[in-house]
Amino acid sequence: MRVGVLTGGGDCPGLNAVIRAIVRKGVQEYGHEFVGFRDGWRGPLEGRSIRLDIPTVRGILPRGGTILGSSRTNPLKEEDGIRRIKDTLARQGVDALVTIGGEDTLGVAARLCDEYGVPCVGVPKTIDNDLSATDYTFGFDTAVGIATEAIDRLHTTAESHMRVLVVEVMGRHAGWIALHSGLAGGANVILIPEQRFDIEQVCAWVTSRFRASYAPIVVVAEGAVPKDGDVVLKDGSLDSFGHVRLSGVGEWLAKEIERRTGKEARTTVLGHVQRGGTPSAFDRWLATRFGLHAIDAVHEGDHGVMVALRGTDIVRVPIAEATARLKTVNPELYTEVGVFFG
Amino acid sequence: MRVGVLTGGGDCPGLNAVIRAIVRKGVQEYGHEFVGFRDGWRGPLEGRSIRLDIPTVRGILPRGGTILGSSRTNPLKEEDGIRRIKDTLARQGVDALVTIGGEDTLGVAARLCDEYGVPCVGVPKTIDNDLSATDYTFGFDTAVGIATEAIDRLHTTAESHMRVLVVEVMGRHAGWIALHSGLAGGANVILIPEQRFDIEQVCAWVTSRFRASYAPIVVVAEGAVPKDGDVVLKDGSLDSFGHVRLSGVGEWLAKEIERRTGKEARTTVLGHVQRGGTPSAFDRWLATRFGLHAIDAVHEGDHGVMVALRGTDIVRVPIAEATARLKTVNPELYTEVGVFFG
Amino acid sequence: MRVGVLTGGGDCPGLNAVIRAIVRKGVQEYGHEFVGFRDGWRGPLEGRSIRLDIPTVRGILPRGGTILGSSRTNPLKEEDGIRRIKDTLARQGVDALVTIGGEDTLGVAARLCDEYGVPCVGVPKTIDNDLSATDYTFGFDTAVGIATEAIDRLHTTAESHMRVLVVEVMGRHAGWIALHSGLAGGANVILIPEQRFDIEQVCAWVTSRFRASYAPIVVVAEGAVPKDGDVVLKDGSLDSFGHVRLSGVGEWLAKEIERRTGKEARTTVLGHVQRGGTPSAFDRWLATRFGLHAIDAVHEGDHGVMVALRGTDIVRVPIAEATARLKTVNPELYTEVGVFFG
Amino acid sequence: MRVGVLTGGGDCPGLNAVIRAIVRKGVQEYGHEFVGFRDGWRGPLEGRSIRLDIPTVRGILPRGGTILGSSRTNPLKEEDGIRRIKDTLARQGVDALVTIGGEDTLGVAARLCDEYGVPCVGVPKTIDNDLSATDYTFGFDTAVGIATEAIDRLHTTAESHMRVLVVEVMGRHAGWIALHSGLAGGANVILIPEQRFDIEQVCAWVTSRFRASYAPIVVVAEGAVPKDGDVVLKDGSLDSFGHVRLSGVGEWLAKEIERRTGKEARTTVLGHVQRGGTPSAFDRWLATRFGLHAIDAVHEGDHGVMVALRGTDIVRVPIAEATARLKTVNPELYTEVGVFFG
Structure with missing residues (x-):
């Protein structure tokens, strides 16, 4: 099995930890091969990729940023974007795609999966922690x-x-x-x-x-x-x-x-x-577990899902549902901390 | 209303954040008065206490340790321990007691409350994170x-x-x-x-x-x-x-x-x-919220409970239940991380 | 002997370490008493001061800022400024003044000492490290x-x-x-x-x-x-x-x-x-040694001097000389690091 | 010109910064080529080396340890050690050797240079800061x-x-x-x-x-x-x-x-x-400047010298002199800090 990986949107400490976990478990336990697409959706759009194997991901756990690069390129706004992505995936023999990103990146993954039948698994990433369906996203604790x-x-x-x-x-x-x-x-x-x-x-x-x-x-x-x-x-x-x-x-x-x-x-x-910079221990833990569970979902053929944190468990939720609405601070919580104002 | 506070067992970053939150909310919102007992259960046993008010807790949020001191003294092993504690509380006009501590400290609180009718509210503290009923305890993230x-x-x-x-x-x-x-x-x-x-x-x-x-x-x-x-x-x-x-x-x-x-x-x-040392941001957040919710429970007369983290919510659980068994690493989780061994 | 202390200009990590060292050595070794003037020169101008003794300086070594407060008030620009300062010092029985500050603060100290006979010892402080006569000033390493x-x-x-x-x-x-x-x-x-x-x-x-x-x-x-x-x-x-x-x-x-x-x-x-924030180990070391040597100079009646770092030694230099010109980056050093540009 | 580089003795944050500075300046300004010997003196003894060029040293500035590896191997204690080193250098066409190390490593360099005519330049390294002739060595500030x-x-x-x-x-x-x-x-x-x-x-x-x-x-x-x-x-x-x-x-x-x-x-x-770990800013500064000045000495054919810090200047001293005696804490300084005991 050949698995593609990409990171989209603003960078976030922990992206490399996700990539490393996916590759380590995918290669060692499941015998997967990996293709890393460069700069978010721009990579599959333009057919730019690198090989991802165990030596490639060595030592990247504590490093901020993403070894794959990132961009805000949205294939839905590009002429013929989805078809070009499908072509790239077919040409490179990619059987499934792990997309690590926020609302926009995951939104594209959801459509690719639901409407065009491309097997996708999502990993949530937003430094602002504003994605519903998960208690926390990595990068937030570091910030x-x-x-x-x-x-x-x-x-x-x-x-x-x-x-x-x-x-x-x-x-x-x-x-x-x-x-x-x-x-x-x-x-x-x-x-x-x-x-x-x-x-x-x-x-x-x-x-x-x-x-x-x-x-x-x-x-x-x-x-x-x-x-x-x-x-x-x-x-x-x-x-x-x-x-x-x-x-x-x-x-x-x-x-x-x-x-x-x-x-x-x-x-x-x-x-x-x-x-920027090295992720906190919490973010490394969370990002690593997200990666391990995402590759499990790929392996099990459970597509269209996103991994999420609930309490101390990693669960799977439909991507579309997860990106449906923003998670904002509710008024009760804001009132709770208001005791310290003034 | 007059509320006693004590910290027992090994020290842990975040203890001061709990104390500060209790006092800030108790004084400002509920008009409580506070007595801080010194060195865990030794304080009420020997009648040693300090006054806790807003100036006392100023600036302690980022400081490790506990301004109240701590000890492993167990009143159940002291001659006439429980009676001496009841006497101290009565003499000092204490209406309720917030006990911040681990299994041992909270175990005493549970008995004090259940068997002797002393109104107690517990705040869990174990740097090892081994207390069931709560997803995390403060101090753990710092460690x-x-x-x-x-x-x-x-x-x-x-x-x-x-x-x-x-x-x-x-x-x-x-x-x-x-x-x-x-x-x-x-x-x-x-x-x-x-x-x-x-x-x-x-x-x-x-x-x-x-x-x-x-x-x-x-x-x-x-x-x-x-x-x-x-x-x-x-x-x-x-x-x-x-x-x-x-x-x-x-x-x-x-x-x-x-x-x-x-x-x-x-x-x-x-x-x-x-x-030792300053608590991480996560631990300050958790400890502060534990403190705010503990004093709410005191104010509402909800005794015999301990505050606990579930996902991103603070809930209340019976103290006795919370301390009944150790939370250990389950074999599945250990196997999950084993992919990185070797 | 009664010694005044003040901190002037922008704050800088290490100020508290200087104050602590002065007071610890002054009290313990020389039996001095201390007056801390508030907010730089504004303190002696307006007669505002606090008592400085060993309990006052306990625990301040790792704390940024200055317990004395600071300001940019320049008594040379205040009507009758110098006379008012002399009056305050006389009224409070201050025999010598340790002034901790940059070019401006020390410039006033130099004039007070040279022209008006007020015994002053200077401690250099500039986070920009731009004071000649000393290899480094504290705060710079932290920044x-x-x-x-x-x-x-x-x-x-x-x-x-x-x-x-x-x-x-x-x-x-x-x-x-x-x-x-x-x-x-x-x-x-x-x-x-x-x-x-x-x-x-x-x-x-x-x-x-x-x-x-x-x-x-x-x-x-x-x-x-x-x-x-x-x-x-x-x-x-x-x-x-x-x-x-x-x-x-x-x-x-x-x-x-x-x-x-x-x-x-x-x-x-x-x-x-x-x-802001806690000084680096280097700055705590430097600031503490500056304080120890400043109080030695006071004790020996060596006035009009400023302590300075030369290599690993603390030396004394005339205040006036030390503040005469800015220490800037020389072209050779800038060229040396230029090898890394581009 | 072909320059060898080796790091000997215990590791120390800043070693990589020295190597990077040597290579960056040597290649860019002087057109040198570089050979990195592995694991201290063991490298030239056994003929093990890697190529050092600008891509090799990219990104290593903030990393602790040494990309060349280190060892305590002493060629003076190996049979025919010096001759084997001379042979390796000759075989690899090495014109000069930069040795980064403590007393032992530099002692060998001094003998190689003085007695056997191998052009050596030394860079002092001791985390204990106990090498005379230099105010500080890198790694010490981090420790x-x-x-x-x-x-x-x-x-x-x-x-x-x-x-x-x-x-x-x-x-x-x-x-x-x-x-x-x-x-x-x-x-x-x-x-x-x-x-x-x-x-x-x-x-x-x-x-x-x-x-x-x-x-x-x-x-x-x-x-x-x-x-x-x-x-x-x-x-x-x-x-x-x-x-x-x-x-x-x-x-x-x-x-x-x-x-x-x-x-x-x-x-x-x-x-x-x-x-271990990333060097402090001070150590990166010092190590980088040591590297820049060491390669200048090599370029100028000034052999048998070691770079050293004096105040804020980097100077050159004879290696033999620099390693002649240990720099220990003098009694006056110990007495100075004794005011804080008790």
């Missing part, structure tokens, strides 16, 4: 760890100068990284995309923290937006960010907090540092 | 992270000298730390207490790794034992360790591997480093 | 370590997407952090304030790196400027940063590289994360 | 960092249980790692090989620390010995360690402290974890 360490560091500089420090973390549509790192880092305000924030409430928390003689840390997801977005836009505070507005909420917050409270405020945008 | 980082470091020194490196990690009765850190660290052999190991099989894995021109890493839980323990004892290899035999399996392994394979082998015993 | 770890992480994300990653690090007038972290992190381009950079050369290095099938990392000090600054300003690329232009060179670079090479480029601005 | 982080972690577990924690670190003949990590970690006792320790004094410090309600950390170099070694041996406490006595001083100390003070004591032996 939260990096953000928490940064917040730890910022506390001391905030206290020394009695300044507000705003930390902008990843999370366009879901606030999981902000919520976990903010709670773990002892932040005084956490703002997430799921709930529009009230800048006056934020300033009230900031002020109350200073009254207790401590300096506040505000953690904000890149996708968080203020309640009265219109007013914000009207007074011109936001439009200087133009089309990169989403990545600018941190700086906007610092300026507004300074203007409204009279306290000095500074912003740190963690950016790509959150998604 | 696994530290052990994984150590294994990462040992790979390069093993390769440079083409030596076997044996890493002994915590785990007397359960091999969770060995299993997780061994898998995350890319170990070539993982030995756990749940399955007696065959030294000849270990040597075969070691030899096969050298044949592939790589140096092997062997991760062993402190409680792992060889299959033919008697033979081992008879030839005297083990008895030099005397009563600390359990902490000696790493050194014994290195000697046996050297003797049987002719390859140089070295041992590193990670020891207390695994249980 | 370089944090930046290097970030660069390590960015490599994997750059490779996975074949993107340029620009990392902006601290360094307004001196490129030490960029040079050390860029070299340690294996950057392909390092830009420092000491040498105006040629954007075309930068793009040539970037392109050559891609030709070798690797993704480039560009490390840039916040104070680096392009050779033809005027042209840059004229085409409007820079002026959107307004008065915070210095912190914007990273984003400007990414845009220019994208425009000129057609390759995707992203920027990470490390910001305050570099100056 | 100190790892030991300091371990001590940080042990503080919290010591405090929680009010136990003595003994940490045994590397250092057979010189106490640099113990001294630096002990000072940086806030240890209460530091014991080094240079000064025989008085167990009663150690116990007095331990007791005084407990009286202040804190738990003591004792850092001990593996080569430290008690003052009255004879008495120790007579009562049998030490001889159970047999010929590995040096690695056992930590356990001996814990037992003696328990026996004499009645306080619980535990030992952690850091072992090989200290010498």
Whole structure:
């Protein structure tokens, strides 16, 4: 049996651990052969691949990124995309495809499998942890760890100068990284995309923290937006960010907090540092187990499924179902952590 | 309402996060007052306590250890122990007790609650992750992270000298730390207490790794034992360790591997480093949520329960049930990771 | 003898280690008493101070920031500033003052000592490492370590997407952090304030790196400027940063590289994360030794001096001389590391 | 020109950074070709080598260990060793040899160069930092960092249980790692090989620390010995360690402290974890600069020299002189840090 593997979408610590587990178990236990497609869907579209065997995957477990490269190429938007992929798979004698990726990558896999009969098994990947059907995705724990360490560091500089420090973390549509790192880092305000924030409430928390003689840390997801977005836009505070507005909420917050409270405020945008580098032990564990279970599904001919974490078990769910909706922070959980605000 | 808090057993990163969450929510939301008992059950036995309020718990979230101190004192083994505890609680006007600890500490809480009517709520704590009823306990992720980082470091020194490196990690009765850190660290052999190991099989894995021109890493839980323990004892290899035999399996392994394979082998015993220091982000998150839910249970008068993690939810389970049996590594999971051995 | 201590300017990991060493040795060996002035020179200006004794400094060695607080207040710019400071010192019975700070803070100390006869001993502090007379200042090693770890992480994300990653690090007038972290992190381009950079050369290095099938990392000090600054300003690329232009060179670079090479480029601005948090072992060692030697100088009545590192020795130099000129990266050293560019 | 490179003795973080710098500069600037000999002197003895070029050294900067392997093989003790080495060099057309190693490795290089006319340039390597003629050697800073982080972690577990924690670190003949990590970690006792320790004094410090309600950390170099070694041996406490006595001083100390003070004591032996893994930023900087300057010396035909750090400069010194005596901790420095004992 000949199995193709590809990684799509933004990179994420743990991708290499998945690839290694698939290849190790596939070769050793099942006698599979492997083809690694380059740069996500672009690989099968353009017929670019590398050989994957045990020497290829040696030593990659602790390495971030993906040895296969990645891209956001979507074959559904390419002329004749699906047919070209089928051709490549046929030409290379690929019997099944393991696709490691987020909503978009897995969405293509679901259609390839359901509509065109290409045997696909999915492995969920989203650093934002916003894929339903799985308790966690790998990469998330690493990102939260990096953000928490940064917040730890910022506390001391905030206290020394009695300044507000705003930390902008990843999370366009879901606030999981902000919520976990903010709670773990002892932040005084956490703002997430799921709930529009009230800048006056934020300033009230900031002020109350200073009254207790401590300096506040505000953690904000890149996708968080203020309640009265219109007013914000009207007074011109936001439009200087133009089309990169989403990545600018941190700086906007610092300026507004300074203007409204009279306290000095500074912003740190963690950016790509959150998604690079060696995966945490938890992510290596999760990614490895995802890989082992994905190749089991391939071996058993169980197609159209995605592996997922439920408690401490790895289960299989239909890909289509898994990508149907975004997993966001529910209001109860946000309220639960709100006891630490201010 | 006046709530007592104590931490018992071995220390564990995240204890302070639990204490902080209990006090923050208890004071702010419910108006509770708090008494912190010193050094586990010794505190209420001897009437030693400190005041716990919001200033006391400030800044303790990222700190390892426990500001309350800990001990292994068991009031059931003390003359008149339970009565003395009841007296202390009555004298100090304590209405309910949150006990943070492992099997022993919680076992006492269960009896105090069930047999003597003292309202208790439990928070599970075991760095070995061997408490059933909860998916994870805090401290475990930190320990696994530290052990994984150590294994990462040992790979390069093993390769440079083409030596076997044996890493002994915590785990007397359960091999969770060995299993997780061994898998995350890319170990070539993982030995756990749940399955007696065959030294000849270990040597075969070691030899096969050298044949592939790589140096092997062997991760062993402190409680792992060889299959033919008697033979081992008879030839005297083990008895030099005397009563600390359990902490000696790493050194014994290195000697046996050297003797049987002719390859140089070295041992590193990670020891207390695994249980100290700042908790990982995951452990801070888990410990904080345990604290928040424990004080909710106290507030609601739901006694005799322990908080537990199930998937991503915090639930409540009867203390007695939770401590009834050890959670060990099941054979299927051990077999699953065995694909990486050798 | 009664000794005052203050910390001025931006915070820096190691400040607390200096304070602890001064107090420990001063109290234990010399029987000194200590007054800690709050928030740099603002403390003696406004008469705000705290008592410093052995319990106050316990446990602060690994903590970033400064327990005394800091500010950029310059008494030479305050009406009657020097006289008010002398009054405070006299009123509080302070016999000598240890000032821990950079060029500005030490410049005031030098004048206080030389012109007004106030016995001062200086401890150099600049995270940028740009103070002449000392081989290193504490905080610098920590900052370089944090930046290097970030660069390590960015490599994997750059490779996975074949993107340029620009990392902006601290360094307004001196490129030490960029040079050390860029070299340690294996950057392909390092830009420092000491040498105006040629954007075309930068793009040539970037392109050559891609030709070798690797993704480039560009490390840039916040104070680096392009050779033809005027042209840059004229085409409007820079002026959107307004008065915070210095912190914007990273984003400007990414845009220019994208425009000129057609390759995707992203920027990470490390910001305050570099100056917060626990000091590295080297910085704790250096800061502690600075503190021990500073209090020796006070005890011996050797005023107007600053402690400094020369090789592995701590020496004393006149404060005025030490702050006379900035220590910048010399062209030979920049050329030496240039072998790794491209 | 054809240049040989070898790494000898115990491995050390930074070896790969040296190799990379030599090859990068040698190939790019001077057009050298390179031969990498395997496993220290064993390589040229047995004629085993690999090709070293720019692709070979890509990506190795952050990796611990040495891609060339290492050994303690001493050609002076091998029959006809020197002649066999000369033959290999001649056969492979090697014009000069860069030897990276400690006292032993460099001692051979010095003799090869001085007595047999083989052009050698040395790069100093000792994780213990005990080579005179250079302020620091690479690997030392990494080891100190790892030991300091371990001590940080042990503080919290010591405090929680009010136990003595003994940490045994590397250092057979010189106490640099113990001294630096002990000072940086806030240890209460530091014991080094240079000064025989008085167990009663150690116990007095331990007791005084407990009286202040804190738990003591004792850092001990593996080569430290008690003052009255004879008495120790007579009562049998030490001889159970047999010929590995040096690695056992930590356990001996814990037992003696328990026996004499009645306080619980535990030992952690850091072992090989200290010498593996990714080098610190400082070590990468130092190792890289050593490599750059070593290949300059080769290019200039300046043989028989070793590169060394003096302040912030890299200089050249005669190999023979550099290895003539061990650099140990002088009594003044030990006294200086003694202010923190107890």
